[in-house]
Amino acid sequence: MSIATISTFVTAALVLVGIALALLVGTVGVAAYQFFSQNRRVRVARREPLVGYYRTLAFG
Known part of the structure; x- marks a missing residue:
């Protein structure tokens, strides 16, 4: 394998x-x-803060 072939393969990847x-x-x-x-x-609608609402949604 030549350097050009390896370089082309790496570029394509x-x-x-x-x-x-x-x-x-x-x-x-x-x-x-x-x-x-x-x-x-x-x-x-619930008037909840952003972080508090999603924390409750994720963990509760």
Whole structure:
């Protein structure tokens, strides 16, 4: 194997990892936005602070 072949492989692998990471960040961002916007109405109706509401939601 030559250096050029290894360099091309590493570059291609890093590009694929970058694309996968971008898709993951995008998916998590959309899911988080949907979760927080869905629960906002309930939180505002109860007049609970942001941190307290989600702490209770997660642990309670």
